[in-house]
Amino acid sequence: MSGIVVIFDFDKTIIDIDSDNWVVDELGATDLFNQLLPTMPWNSIMDKMMKELHLQGKSIEDIEEVLKRVPIHPRVVLVVKAAYALGCDLRVLSDANLFYIKTILEHLEIQECFSEINTNPGFVDEEGKLRILPYHDFHTFSHGCNLCPPNMCKGKIIERIQATLEKKRIIYLGDGAGDFCPSLKLTKEDYMMPRKDFPVWELICKNRHLLQADVHEWTNGVDLERVLIQLITTVISMDDDSTQLFDCKFEKIAHKVLPKPVYVP
Template structure:
């Protein structure tokens, strides 16, 4: 095999930024799990099912919810309709438009504790599925009886994350894989956009040149503020809270000008 040409080497090492998105209450403006419950005949779960939730075992709980919905006769079409009605977070589509206009600079990935059917359904109806190189989420597919069967994404040993997903493990493995594929060239900067408590763990894998974008006044923002105030050494990244996707666009534009 011949050695790669100089242009090919340059292409593999071109300046590229990695942008990771959470899904629920980050790309969309509510929880997709809550939204699909509205497809039930009475649009709510029974108390016994709500009360069966065990801390740290949310994936297991959603498996029960989806089984219950199937028992109540909720169809795939009904779930699909509930999903496509979910509004995007304010300014989020403008952010995605900006990133699409600069595709040569940004690689986009979703890392979410929702599931593949929910995420792909929404992204496809919004016309933005093709922007994302990879979606890391829990597998979900309809079985022969019409029930949406949910599975855990992976197992891990992180004591801080739900039993089915550690987003930091996902991020570190993806960065290592992509660096190898890029001929040893790491991303120049990594941006992580999220809102929830489970977005803290991946934020701790970010370095001083990277940026965490927590949704303002949501759990991720409040927890990162506590870390900054306690001068917790494990959080090294810059923090830029956001209310609208335009806030993130403004920050990315400034960073693009710096180069």
């Protein structure tokens, strides 16, 4: 093992769009979603949207087919496989839901690369409809963080992960405002990779003094691959003087796992 834990946000990080919006738009329910948006938390809206789509005759198979068409940069698939092959512990931390994430990762054939998926529960109930529930049951108790949405505090999840690690460095990748709280939990031994010109990048730029972690921005899939591999190389070379071996090994792995493009036609 490399001694590195790489934690990925999902929407607009692993995939190029927001999965909730993608499903709603592709299944023709945008107008209803926009009507509900001012009335309740996002997570609750998505659960209600799944009920409405079920009433309209949309099946689980319809949702799965939409998810399999989600746009993703092929270099992201490459770097996930390469980082896994090089011994990094890969995890997902996302405010999407388990059904979406598992369906997409399985379709891309990279689910086995991840040791853990932290997200909102998403499951098919006995009536055959998709249910999307909050990670933190905010109807029962509050997680107490004013930086995060009521259904999920990513910072508390990072703290739980940190409590289980010994002598490991975290590399965290994200784009949204919800990724700011966990960035504050990272230590000076860790790295934060915010997507440039996205909400978390803007928050970090305004509050850089609050972060202990080293910050490295990225813009797209090609950039994500370049920056992440550079950071993994840096950590491995610091922990073990084997940078040259690493570079040769990555070159072989990259050639082996280079995926076919999976952009939406």
